[in-house]
Amino acid sequence: MNEPTTGLTFRQSVDHMVDRALAYMDLEPGIANAIKSCTSVLQVSFPVEIRGKVEVFTGWRAVHSIHRLPAKGGLRYSESVDQQEVEALAALMTYKCAIVDVPFGGSKGGLYINPENYSRTELKLITRRFARELASAGFLSPSTNVPAPDMGTGQREMAWIADTYKHLNPEDINALACVTGKPVAHGGVNGRTEATGRGVQYSLQEFFRHKEELRACGLEGELEGKRIIIQGLGNVGYHAAKFLSEEDGAKIIGIIVRDGAIVNEEGIHVEEAYYHRCSHGGLKGFAGGQFIEDGASVLEHECDILIPAAMESAITESNAPNIHTNLIAEAANGPITFEADRILRSRGITILPDAYVNAGGVVVSYFEWIRNLSHMRFGRIERRLDESRGRHILAALEHTSGEKVPDWISDNLSRGADELDLVRSGLDDSMRLALQEIIDVRKRMPEIEDYRTSAYIIALQKLARSYIDIGV
Structure with missing residues (x-):
């Protein structure tokens, strides 16, 4: 396969990674082109009066695939x-949803704006x-197109969008489902904010459970003690670093x-670094580490695991x-360009692809x-029943053994799963099964040497099946 070497746009980079997977598949060219094509793109420009002057804002919403609805x-x-x-991000969403078996099409949107230049009230006007x-x-609709938070947006913006849609469609009882990532008090779900980092x-x-795969990339043992460099301390980077260091014992x-x-x-103490960044607008002056002004150069420092969790094209x-590094886990969308991907693979560096690693959010x-x-809410029907069953099991254990069960066992057995437990369980299961399928x-197909190509093959097979089944 002839692969271009330089000058690719983000969209072209995604398409060429897909082409690399298609080279291993016996897929009709027409179906392949249908899968790769972006279904529709909306561009809007609208005026908003800000501080006594009218400003015009431009935004986009791309729908890559509607083989499943809604597009997400x-x-x-x-x-x-x-x-x-x-368009590139919408395509990634299509493949991402297919890889982790989420029945959505792919979509993405953006507004050309620096949100830091506007007050909360102004952002609310613009967002609405x-x-x-x-x-x-x-x-924008619960049945056809459902946005979620991304860079520069969060629960607040999603709540404004949901409320706007509700007022435009007062008869739609499912109006709150027009966006996800909302505050829990306004229809959100526990665990969504940290979902991508989790x-x-x-x-x-899951990767560290597969010892053969782990050895192939030059690592061994557990996550505990592994040296990690992370790019980005936003929602994704912060939560990933926090959980890996506090719960798995990894060293950031x-x-x-x-x-x-x-x-x-x-x-590095992640919580303290995050607090310092929030308080001072950056990491300069943080006492818990040496500050390096050329931050991008730290991507090249030696480590066990590198996690780019900021913008695309970082590498x-x-x-x-x-x-x-031995292993790169792409927590951002498109942090490695097509050209860089080839160089890293030729050097024997293992890459867990973005279309899998950062799928926790969707x-x-x-x-x-x-x-x-x-x-x-999840758990409302079964939680007390689970607690009751747990107490019966405890009673049976104590009756049979004649001894009191330790408190830590008793507490776990007698506690019914709440919404957060169920969300985390479902996310863990989805991430485990997806990587198992990729491996x-x-x-x-031993001729496939990288996880990205394997992941795209899985996505393309599922998408092709959808197109063929409906007779396209």
Whole structure:
């Protein structure tokens, strides 16, 4: 297969990674082209009066696939947003949903704006107007297109969008399902905020259960003590670093953000670093590590696991030859360009792809969407029944043994699962099964050397089946 070497856009980079997987498949070219094509793209420009002056804002919403409905994907506020970016991200969403068996099509949206330049009240006006534009064009609906938080947006913006849609469609009893990532008090689900970071943790936990795969990338043992560098301390990077360090005993030796990076071979206290960044606007001056102004250079520091969790194209053909790690877990969307991916693979560096690693957000978004449609929180029916059964088991154990069961066992057995427990269980299961399937494809097709190609083959097989089954 002839592969281009330089100058690819983000969208082209995604398409060429798909082409690499297609080279191993016997798929009709017409079906392959149908899968790769972006179904529709909406561009809107709308005026909003800000501080006595009218400003015009431009936004996009791309729908890559409607083989399943609704189409699902984040909504970002950034000055890097353009049409090719949202098209690329929408395509990634399609493949991502297929890999983790979430029955959604792929979509993505963005607004060209720097949210830091506007007050809360101004952002609310802008967001509500953007939501009206999306809804009136048919790009916002519980049944056809469901946004979620992304870079520059969060629970607050999703609540504004949901309320706007509800007022536009007062007869729709499922109105809250028009977006996910909402505050729990307004139809959100427990565990959604940290879902992507938690998914990164679960993906690495599952990878470390496969000792043969672990040895192949030059690692051994458990996550405990592994030296990790993470790029990004936003929602995804913060939660991934926090969980991996606090729950798995991994050592975060480097954190990279916009204003630079901090490095500490003894390990960085993630909570303290995060608090310092929130309080001071960056990591400069943080006492728990050495500050390095050229933060991007820390990507090249030696570590066991590198987690790019910020923007796309963080690793390119320029710095790929200097990356010194055994394993890269792509927590961001598209952090490694097509050209860099080839260089890293040629150097024997293992990459767990973004379409799998950062799928935790859409998995839990699916749970939230289902919760909104069912109008019932998870665990409401069965929790007390589970507690009752647990107490019966405890009573049986104590009656049989004649001894009191230790408190830690008693507490766990007699406690029914709440919504957060169920969400985490479902996310863990989704991440485990997806990686097992990716590894299984590699074992069945030994000519495939990387996890990304294996993951895309799984997605393409599922998508092709959908297109063929409906007669396209």
